[in-house]
Amino acid sequence: MARTHSLVYALLIGLACTACAQRQPAVEVFRALPSQPYTLGPGDKLRVIVFSQDNLSNIYAVDAQGRITMPLIGTIPATGRTTTDLAKLIEQKLRSSYLREPRVTVEVETYRPFFILGEVQSSGQYPFVSGMTVQTAVAIAGGFSPRANQNEAEITRQLGGKVVIGTVPLTYPVQPGDTIMLKERWF
Numbered sequence: 793m794a795r796t797h798s799l800v801y802a803l804l805i806g807l808a809c810t811a812c813a814q815r816q817p818a819v820e821v822f823r824a825l826p827s828q829p830y831t832l833g834p835g836d837k838l839r840v841i842v843f844s845q846d847n848l849s850n851i852y853a854v855d856a857q858g859r860i861t862m863p864l865i866g867t868i869p870a871t872g873r874t875t876t877d878l879a880k881l882i883e884q885k886l887r888s889s890y891l892r893e894p895r896v897t898v899e900v901e902t903y904r905p906f907f908i909l910g911e912v913q914s915s916g917q918y919p920f921v922s923g924m925t926v927q928t929a930v931a932i933a934g935g936f937s938p939r940a941n942q943n944e945a946e947i948t949r950q951l952g953g954k955v956v957i958g959t960v961p962l963t964y965p966v967q968p969g970d971t972i973m974l975k976e977r978w979f
Contacts, residue, residue, distance in 0.1 A: 832870045832878065833950075833969055834858055835904030840882065843895040848886075851901050864890050872953070875899060903968035908933045910974035911940030920968040927962040929972055941977040948973070 832838070834856050842848040852860040858871025865885040870878055875898040886894040903920040906929060913934030921928070926945045936942055947964065948957045948971040966972065 829874050830900070830968075831872050831874055832858075832900075833904055834871065836870075836900055836968070837902040838870070838875070838878070839899045839901045840879075841897045841899075842882070842886070842891075843897075845891070845894070854904075906966055906968060907971040908974070909971065911937040911976055912974055913937060920966070924966045925962065926960060926964050926966060926972055929966050930962070930974065936974070939976045941975050946973040946975065947971070 832854055834854050836854045838852050838854065838860060840848070840850060840852055840860075840862065848863060850862075852862065854860055854870045858869060859867045860870050861867045862882070865882070868878070868881060868885065873881070879896040879898040882896045882898070883894045886896070903922075905917045906920050906924075907917050908929050909915045912930055913936075915933065918929070918932050921932075926947070930936060930945075942962070944959050944961055945964075946957060946959050947966070948955060949967060950956070950969065
């Protein structure tokens with residue numbers, strides 16, 4: 793009987809020590825993949841400028857299917873492309889039927905939102921702000937809840953067509969479309 797109690801106490805002490813131990817951030821999950829330029833996705837709003845063609849220049853939203861719709865050339869797939877790639881595709885479509893030497897520029901007018909869940913005052917969807925970190929995202933969501941782990945967060949991100957999840961410090965940069973999860977602390 794005494795041996796069972798000793799085993800239970802040892803197990804409880806071991807669990808308590810494990811809970812108190814600092815885990816190393818798994819930022820390597822994101823670093824292991826090659827750095828890639830920003831790619832467009834649903835929710836982005838784009839400023840498309842076709843030089844000398846004011847009737848084609850406008851702000852276009854990337855729809856839920858990942859496309860934009862422009863006059864004369866119709867729908868164009870945008871998801872997964874950079875702004876430069878999309879500009880070249882629009883030039884190609886305009887050149888094939890309507891303009892001799894079209895020059896197109898595409899800029900991101902408004903980035904798609906980020907999402908924050910878990911131990912924050914107000915979970916939800918928020919507009920992305922350039923230069924944002926996990927810490928600023930928490931501030932936008934009203935701050936930490938009383939039970940929040942204030943040392944790290946979990947980010948879910950699409951990279952290269954794959955969903956990647958990693959634990960990161962609060963100073964880690966956030967990208968448009970990221971989902972941030974703040975977990976509850978142990979003690």
